[in-house]
Amino acid sequence: MRPDDLVQLRPDGLYCPPADLYIDPSGPVARAWLTHAHADHARAGSTRYFAQRDALAILQHRLGADAAITPLAYGEVTEVDGVRVSLHPAGHILGSAQVRVEYRGEVWVVTGDYKRDDDPTCAAFEVVPCDVLITEATFALPVYRWRPPQEVVDEVLAWWQHCAALGRNAVLCCYALGKAQRVLAGLLGRADRPVLLHGAMEPLVAAYRAAGVALAETAPVKERARGEKLAGELILAPPSAAGSTWMRRFGDCEVGFASGWMQVRGDRRRKAYDRGFVLSDHADWPGLLRTVAETGARRVIATHGFSDPLARYAREALGLDAEVLSAGYAGEEAE
């Protein structure tokens, strides 16, 4: 990046000098604007946070009840020393936002994580025209192309029925914030019994419900009597539960994983999941290219995941000014 850029990379993360604000900072700062509540974007310790209001309950859960968070509506403009800052739907998870900053007629957009697919649990991605786009690139290879999400939910449902017919439980591993609720929304009205939840899922599912998102009926696993033999259940669990002793009580079960990474057979087999469901909260390759084109950005800065291929493609095939936001900045993506 260049010394006079409106958004710059500092040791603590993306920084906008004239407004003195950070976006998703990695360390404690005075003013932190958050794109969403995933742990690699929302970190505790900053003096003041700004975030989309639908994310408030989840952020409070994650950052602590005493964190000072200013809730904002999508599109609501905050003026800071001549810089106009606003949040716009990113379609990633509930309350996820792109950050738009405008200063002296120049517009920068930091997408945070986003996707272009339908998701009944959050507001749909909004195309925000800009001069410079800082875009995520988690799945920026042409092998990552998603199928319609409803087809994937159909697969999950068929798998659950297949397991139930064999008297087995189906344990679906997926991230507790976003993916789990998306699966539950897809199953709404289609399950003949409550979906069982791992303890880590419960508060987040409750937060979605409180925000008015309609989800399939659920029940906590821990409320089922000890020693009760479970069969034909669908259980949602965080990936860390796979292979743990917690899994023992499900006896004869198949284990699935819902993630964009499941697109690649080797990734699925290496992790020894019985079934992989390709369901991602990130944009696929066509989604990334479409976003670059629709925002009309003349300059593209790629971050997270396959940022090198995206930047090179934007330069060579699309003729844009494109670069990678310093290697090593992005951590492992929760997906």
Add this chain to the structure above:
Amino acid sequence: MNFFDLYRRLDQTQSTNDKLAALVDFFARADAREVAWAVALVLGQLPPRRISTKDLKALALRRAAVPGWLFEESHASVGDLAETIALLVEAPAPVPFDGLIADFIERELLPATDLTAALESAWDRWDAFSLFVLHKLLTGALRVGVAKGLLVRAMATAWSLPEVQVAQGIMAGWSPVAASVEALRTGAAVASAWSTPMPFQLASALEGAPDALGPLDDWQVEWKWDGIRAQWVLREGQIALWSRGEELITERFPELTHAALAAELSRAHATVVLDGEVLGWRDDRPLPFQDLQTRIGRKTLNAKVLAACPVRFLAYDLLELDGADLRALPLSERRAQLEAWVGAVHPGHPALDRSPVVAAEGWAELAALRESSRERGVEGLMVKRKTAPYLHGRRRGDWWKWKVDPLTLDAVLVYAQAGRGKRSNLFTDYTFAVLDADGALVPVAKAYSGLDQKEIETLDRWIRAHTRERFGPVRSVEPFQVFELAFEGIGPSPRHRAGVALRFPRILRWRHDKPAAEVDRLADLRARFLGGAPA
């Protein structure tokens, strides 16, 4: 149900039971032509019509409209070329392949003068998983992860046949036509091929003290040779020699199989089937296995090659004589008939001999004899129950191999990594795996040495051509190449997934003759070296 459904189900599970269920389901329900091709594909008999990976890649690049560098990035990330291409060319709204692979192979693949059209129409329709399977088929790299034993069990279960009938039928040679399925089910397959070998009986490793086997008088003891286990079949005036991997090795050993020998020996007995061992032999003792291996590797067998490693066939069992199947007889009776037959043949044809019976007064004397194994160039002793019939496969209880140190095991190569320094451009650091209780591979040792430069280079090329996935500098490869590893000890190790670790593992030799499905089992290793009950 088609082959793709079967492959998908096999691919989705790690459990042998689930794999068996998928196979049984398939054999019970699928069209006979589809079954015929599926069996051929499981056995590794792929249709001869191929496309080179280079041509496939060129077509895919055109189709997917991605720049070459992005294709390479994608390949590096996915790891598998067939899958990379499948993911790149998949059309919008694709469907799983819904026809028969039999039709695809017979109607589109085999008659095609140019595979481009067949590929492009596949790319227009089918989903990435189906395309992945097709690409593997077309490049000759399709491997169905089903061991032959499991295949046999599934067919026998689905069609309510004795396993031995299925095993024999398959051994007779498989053609991918519906008639093969019919012949197998009626038993006609076995009768039709003159050279058909009988399924081999296999021995289990003897753990602990042999006294547990009871009086030594009940047992016949032989040396455990370090050669090629083989079946020598004389029928219809011809000789066929089969390796235990059910490969026909007749041409490799003219001394044991030439036409004049067949003509002469069939005058006395029309059919003879011997179970025994092919050994390199000089000065009254076996040559190291390596010499035999070198000979097998030679393209042409000239006088020099034959003289460098003269061979003998040492028979330890007689399975058929004059059309009569002797396998149901007790070993002691088969041995008597073997002695008579070999005894008559041997003077004129010293290369055909019997494997001698090792005599001893008791187990203690036998144990002492076993200690001389290394000097004799043998691996230890074989202990066989005199009253036992000849069974197929590994049946615990009748045949025991009582091997002497060095501690060795057979393991399959699963990961490879480039070496350091002057070997940094070659894959020289290997990880080997054995089978766990579910038939899944679990890494058990890393070894860096034991191959010569030529073998290292051969293996390096093979690794590059058969890489499945890349994790940084490490590549996973198809589990195919089997090696015998020697090691100094074994101990429990909670740090390793196998729960055991080997001390100073090294490669003893490359087992070209051994299929990956027959590598050692973790439970056997634990029982053999760590004590405790055998699994």
